[in-house]
Amino acid sequence: MLSPRQLFLQHQAQTTDFPLLLEVEKAEGVFMYGPNGERYLDLISGIGVSNVGHRHPRVLQAIHDQLDKYLHLMVYGEIVQAPPAQLAHALAQTLPAGLDNVYFVSSGSEAVEGACKLAKRYTGRTELIAFDKAYHGSTQGSLSLNGSESFKRAFRPLLPDVRHIRHNSFPDLALITSRTAAVILETVQGEAGVRIPAPGYLEALRARCTQVGALLILDEIQSGFGRTGTFWAFEQFNVVPDILTCAKGMGGGMPIGAFISRQEVMHSLKNDPMLGHITTFGGHPVSCAASLATLRVLQEENLLGQVPAKAEAFKKRLVHPAIKEIRHLGLMMAVEFNSFETLKAIIDNAILKGVLTDWFLFCDHSMRIAPPLTITFPEIEEACALIMAAISEEVRF
Structure with a gap:
């Protein structure tokens, strides 16, 4: 019988020629354990x-409790389910007034895709602006926003009408115009090596977006859910986005993401066309139960x-x-x-x-x-x- 390592190498799609190949049988707290006691x-x-x-333990208990009730029932947004409804309410309580409408998805890339579609639909504009060395995901739309050509050139053509500007460059803010649907920025740039906004930069970016009617999307897929010491990293910079994306630390180990905005903006996905964004597994009840438990752990411990x-x-x-x-x-x-x-x-x-x-x-x-x-x-x-x-x-x- 083939070992898990052999099966991994023979049948599981690889992304490099040199995977870590650490074999993990169990994980607990901050530790992972191998089959031979590693x-x-x-x-x-x-x-x-x-x-x-x-x-x-609280995340595991929430998962077990939900498993005893039901798993997937229906595509997103058609059936009232307690876990996503309660999680949406709890998330809204962590955010400034107005950021109160949550669309659940399955990953960070999907959250970015939804956020950009929402911005285009609401503004009626097409241009998206992102930053050098940005990372927003690997699907074709989110990849278009990434700031490293070495990761993109093999997959072109990608999404049109995307412009990149320099991170922390005040002069480049003038490139945001009335053509711009949205500017998307990681509150703290992750894959660029933890690059933090310069003093006053996010405030100037927010002001420029407001001036020209562009939406500001803050990507907190890595920096959200307490990673930086506040529940959301943008709390430390005196700005409020129009759309917020989150995932990664949101689920306590379960797959989940979301894009969040105010009702007026989010409702633009309901008409012309109806079902402007659809996801099968977004808002999965088990993932939402795990996420709500994660949120409570962060708040209460x-x-x-x-x-x-x-x-x-x-x-x-x-x-x-x-x-x-x-x-x-x-x-x-x-x-x-x-x-x-x-x-x-x-x-x-x-x-x-x-x-x-x-x-x-x-x-x-x-x-x-x-x-x-x-x-x-x-x-x-x-x-x-x-x-x-x-x-x-x-x-x-």
């Missing part, structure tokens, strides 16, 4: 997914309040001449080295020592650190000690 401290949370840790101190604990311990810079907003962190080759050697060594980290798609010389928010201070100390040992073994001064 233990890996997870510092990337499934790329920003497991914000409340792996298999949080003081995880957000601990984020600044935990981020500082990482910064205090990750000090080495090979580290050029640490950029972060909360526990969304990038540790910069001089090259991909140096970083790859450190990452590989750290995995052998039992710590899983990663790099960024558009910043391959920076280490991604985005652990579950439930990580404890002793676990941070252990992780940093192992990373520092890996650095010292791979970098000679």
Whole structure:
């Protein structure tokens, strides 16, 4: 009988010639466990997914409770179901007045697709503006918005009428005009290596969008659900978007995403044409139950309040001449080295020592650190000690 590893390599579609090939039998809290007793401290949370840790008891209980009632019933928006209705209400309570209408989907890419369709439909305009080194997903529409040509050129032609401007460039804001349906921006650029808006930049972007009648879409697929120390990252920048996208950490490990706007905007998908956006599995009751439990854990277990101190604990311990810079907003962190080759050697060594980290798609010389928010201070100390040992073994001064 073939092993799971053999089946994986023979029959499961691959995305690189060098997958990690870590075999995991169980995960709990911040740890993943292999079939032979291997233990890996997870510092990337499934790329920003497991914000409340792996298999949080309250998330598991919500899933089990919903399994006893029903699974999929009908495509999105036709049947009243308690889990999505209750989750939509709870999400609205975390947001400024007006952002109160939630469309549930199955992933971050789909949330971006829906948000851009909504912006075009509501404004009657066609131009979309995104940013250099942006990452919004891999479907053809969301890929069109990404800011790295190396990831796009093999799939052209892509969505027309998309323009890219420079992140944090105040002069480039003049390129947003009355032709622009929407400007889409990650509140904190993730795959660019944790790039934070310059002081006053988001406020100027918001003002320019308002001036020309363009909608502002903030992508919080990575930065939302507590990752930066506030429930939504935009809370730290004195702006409110017209449309908000979220996914990843939203489901406690279950697949779910959403785009959120005010009712007046969202209702434009109801007519001309009717059913302007459709999804089969969006608002799946099990995923919504898990998401509501995740939201409650974040609100009730003081995880957000601990984020600044935990981020500082990482910064205090990750000090080495090979580290050029640490950029972060909360526990969304990038540790910069001089090259991909140096970083790859450190990452590989750290995995052998039992710590899983990663790099960024558009910043391959920076280490991604985005652990579950439930990580404890002793676990941070252990992780940093192992990373520092890996650095010292791979970098000679």
